[in-house]
Amino acid sequence: MSLSTHAPSLAGRTIAYFSMEIALSPELPTYSGGLGMLAGDTLRSAADMAAPMVAISLAHRRGYFRQHLSDIGQQTESDVPWQPESLPSAGEVVTLTLNERKLMVRAWRYDVIGVTGHVIPVFLLDTDVEGNDPWDRRLTDHLYGGDSYYRLCQEAVLGLGGVALLNALGCKPEVHHMNEGHAALLALGLLEDQLDGAPLANATDADIEAVREHCVFTTHTPVPAGHDQFGVDQMYQVLGQDRATAIDRAGCLHNGLMNMTYIALRFSRYVNGVAMQHGKVSQKMFPGYKVHAITNGVHAGTWVSHHFQELFDAEIPGWRTDNQYLRSVYGIDPAQISACHLKNKQRLFDVVAKRTGHHFDPTVLTLGFARRVATYKRASLLLQDTARLVAIAEKIGGLQILFAGKAHPADGPGKGLIREVYEVADRLNSSLLRIHFLENYDWELGALLTQGVDVWVNTPRRPYEASGTSGMKAALNGVPSLSILDGWWIEGCAEGVTGWAIDDAETEQAEAASLYDKLENRIAPVYANPRAWARVQRHCIGMNGTFFNTHRMLAQYLGNAYFPPAPVLLAPPAGEPFRLHRRASDVPFSAAEISSTVN
Structure with missing residues (x-):
């Protein structure tokens, strides 16, 4: 403590x-x-x-x-x-x-x-x-x-x-x-x-x-x-x-x-x-x-893995106090980024094997989905078309999916989603497709997952994802997202660079189809090219890691919410009256404020 x-x-x-x-x-x-x-x-x-x-x-x-x-x-x-x-x-x-x-x-x-x-x-x-x-x-x-x-x-x-x-x-x-x-x-x-x-x-x-x-x-x-x-x-x-x-x-x-x-x-x-x-x-x-x-962030010093911390400490002095220095990741060889991630992935799989007896292959594309299990977060969207999922796994030479999450004790439908994932996993698990739901999602398991999977998946029903932060933790560790365009991902998604967007659609079936299409035709081919995948990993850190952190977020609270600058008077053009401006807020001035400021 x-x-x-x-x-x-x-x-x-x-x-x-x-x-x-x-x-x-x-x-x-x-x-x-x-x-x-x-x-x-x-x-x-x-x-x-x-x-x-x-x-x-x-x-x-x-x-x-x-x-x-x-x-x-x-x-x-x-x-x-x-x-x-x-x-x-x-x-x-x-x-x-x-x-x-x-x-x-x-x-x-x-x-x-x-x-x-x-x-x-x-x-x-x-x-x-x-x-x-x-x-x-x-x-x-x-x-x-x-x-x-x-x-x-x-x-x-x-x-x-x-x-x-x-x-x-x-x-x-x-x-x-x-x-x-x-x-x-x-x-x-x-x-x-x-x-x-x-x-x-x-x-x-x-x-x-x-x-x-x-x-x-x-x-x-x-x-x-x-x-x-x-x-x-x-x-x-x-x-x-x-x-x-x-x-x-x-x-x-x-x-x-x-x-x-x-x-x-x-x-x-x-x-x-x-x-x-x-x-x-x-x-x-x-x-x-x-x-x-004010868009949420995560604390980089907490969620960056031990292996990446060692790399950043050696190559990017000052990143712990100023996360914007993480932009300097572009000066690091992508191969070093890949090597750190592979260590994270192996550490995750070692813990999974110890907890469950299930052994995952670190060379196989691995998706992660972990969050509170509520119906609007749609944990089972990834499993909607099981025949398509099996076909993709066979085509790309294997696919692994790790789920985790707690349902509120009084949330019957949420608990039902967990049982549904279990049922599908039991039916589909094979040498090419491995699905497992990990018990007791908490701080430590969340860190292992966001650091160790290859792609972070998020499938909320729009517009109910206020922000989401697990994908931000993943990005800090070089893990791209495959997500619905809602919450933070609207701001963080550079298609094919920091991850991939699941297309908006009128039905869940159509959204699931978009997810499968991106997985099969966009993500898997890049993953098969280690140098190309390493560049995606580096972009996640350099583009999203430098912004989606609580150092930036808190600075915005300090400057915009807690202690906003005082109103300022701007000299008007000749012949025009004075106008008042706030630098941090567009809330209209009251008559009392105008009086007190002018006087």
Whole structure:
């Protein structure tokens, strides 16, 4: 675990990053998937870049879940318990009122340490405190566990408890970043601070505007189910009359429900999606709000394989602190890129053999598909025409496909997709076509797969892929993508250079046909030419690795969202009035802003 010797100073920490899940370490089960990985990578880049940041999440004492798969692909789950007491205490206990009773919240500190030694402290909130109601002590046990009542209580702890803890620690951030709507109730905590103990019923538009100036919100999903909603009765029960009425008066109910996304939208001065396309989709979803876009990235120092790290350290000094230096990969012999990838591939296959007893051939074209198993991600599109797949494998001299992913415990259709992959694999596996679904997709397995397969496959139903980051990790390791043009891939796909796009079509059958055509007629011939394939691998690093990283992403947050440049006056042509311009935002100026700027 990453710990500094002494508690880092919170003086000057001007940014507070709130996220329901954060992937801090492979040993800690404090994340479920992409959202948590993004949060962790953001903080790792913040540490590398010495950003003035602190982070808030929950302890999740019993984790998300460990996946178990039967011989027919039936998923079952078990807890992943850990001991937060192994971490330093934050030293403060704060008290909230939820469900008309007192709730004590403590926190544990995890330090994310950057390449130059800068520390980002992460405080993991924990309600397992002696004196709390027995039910309340379990509130921070399970990530995304329980029913809607449990989830609302959790999100109240995250938002309200996080603000209370920062106050107790003497930390007064200028910016509070809500990484998804789970943290939206922090706005109520800030509003309570703004009113200095007065009832929220006394809040004016000016008070709400004062809170908005301190809040930034990132929305991560165009899937309706991804936006948490709670019944009004639950809202009043959990939050109490004063807070619930304030939410209603602020216009944060949507379709008769308390909607966490609308709370975040109402109380944030800057809102963004996580890819250019997702920003456009989100703008249509929320037409009453200006939605910007900052495309996600991944932390290069975390996801680049050991073999590539050694090569980059020798050939590209400075890449760890400035990922744009990875452009210098064009000065490296492509054969060295191929050699590193072959080592990654062999390492992956060694682990697969150890885990499963199945032996894969490192000379054979290998596809990887790994992500949360949800129906819109379409894990089985690759297997839609099994006769065509078998024919391709025979034509090109062999094909291997590795799948991995967890379905949410309550997602029956998602679990059904895993069983479907198992059934097809059992029916098709032969000497020329090998398909296997790997159990318990997590940080370490994700790294092995994105580093070791030859082609990364992604087949979401458009436009439901907000961004996606696994393909970015693959690109950093010289692995091209074969993907639907959605999310980040719209920006990252240079056809035949960094990968291949599956053509848009009206039916899944037509999209599957495009996938097979690209695999057979575009990808396999290039793979058969080692020098040509090595050039594709180098382009992935040089073109996509230099952009789709959290160093670039965080720099955009710092300059566009957290601390945008002040408005500037431009001297007008003779005879014309002054015009005001923002350099980082196209939000219209209010009359008050114009007055204050001119005067």
